[in-house]
Amino acid sequence: MQNIYDAHPADAGEADLILLGAWCHGLFILLQHPDKPWVAFAKRLPDLSGKKVALFTTYKLATGSMFKKMRKHLKLGENQSLEIFKSKNGSLSEEDRKRLLEWIKS
Ligand SMILES: Cc1cc2nc3c(=O)[nH]c(=O)nc-3n(C[C@H](O)[C@H](O)[C@H](O)COP(=O)(O)O)c2cc1C
Numbered sequence: 001m002q003n004i005y006d007a008h009p010a011d012a013g014e015a016d017l018i019l020l021g022a023w024c025h026g027l028f029i030l031l032q033h034p035d036k037p038w039v040a041f042a043k044r045l046p047d048l049s050g051k052k053v054a055l056f057t058t059y060k061l062a063t064g065s066m067f068k069k070m071r072k073h074l075k076l077g078e079n080q081s082l083e084i085f086k087s088k089n090g091s092l093s094e095e096d097r098k099r100l101l102e103w104i105k106s
Helices: 010-015 035-043 065-072 095-103
Strands: 018-023 052-058 081-085
Touching: 018 065, 052 095, 065 081, 081 095
Parallel strands: 018 052, 052 081
Antiparallel strands: none
16 A cells, blocks of 8 residues: 555556545535545556556545546546445445455455
8 A cells, every 4th residue: 555645656557456545525515526636646647447446535424426536537448347435434344345355356
């Protein structure tokens, strides 16, 4: 796990699977989006078409358009499916932990 300030975006091109996380920024019930440093990092990532990619956000009330906005900044295949995970306290629910492990193994 690396924070976006230490990570080298090009390394994602060599990774087998990529899980990208950002905190949810918005007006609490609408207009959610990732923050500017995350967007700047995401734009520098290589083409992730065909790779296994998952998105994660922490939030307090509602994630709304967060995942759609995160996806918008990534270079992905048109119909590429993504796993998404969210958490209000930074930890994953038991159900999401299982889903994450299944995604890693798949
Ligand atoms: C300026 C600002 C805007 C935020 N907007 C939202 C929002 O639209 N929806 C939401 O659920 N949480 C929102 N949050 C809460 C953050 O997502 C939350 O604080 C962050 O995920 C980190 O979690 P933590 O405070 O428990 O470390 C906002 C926080 C801030 C500071």
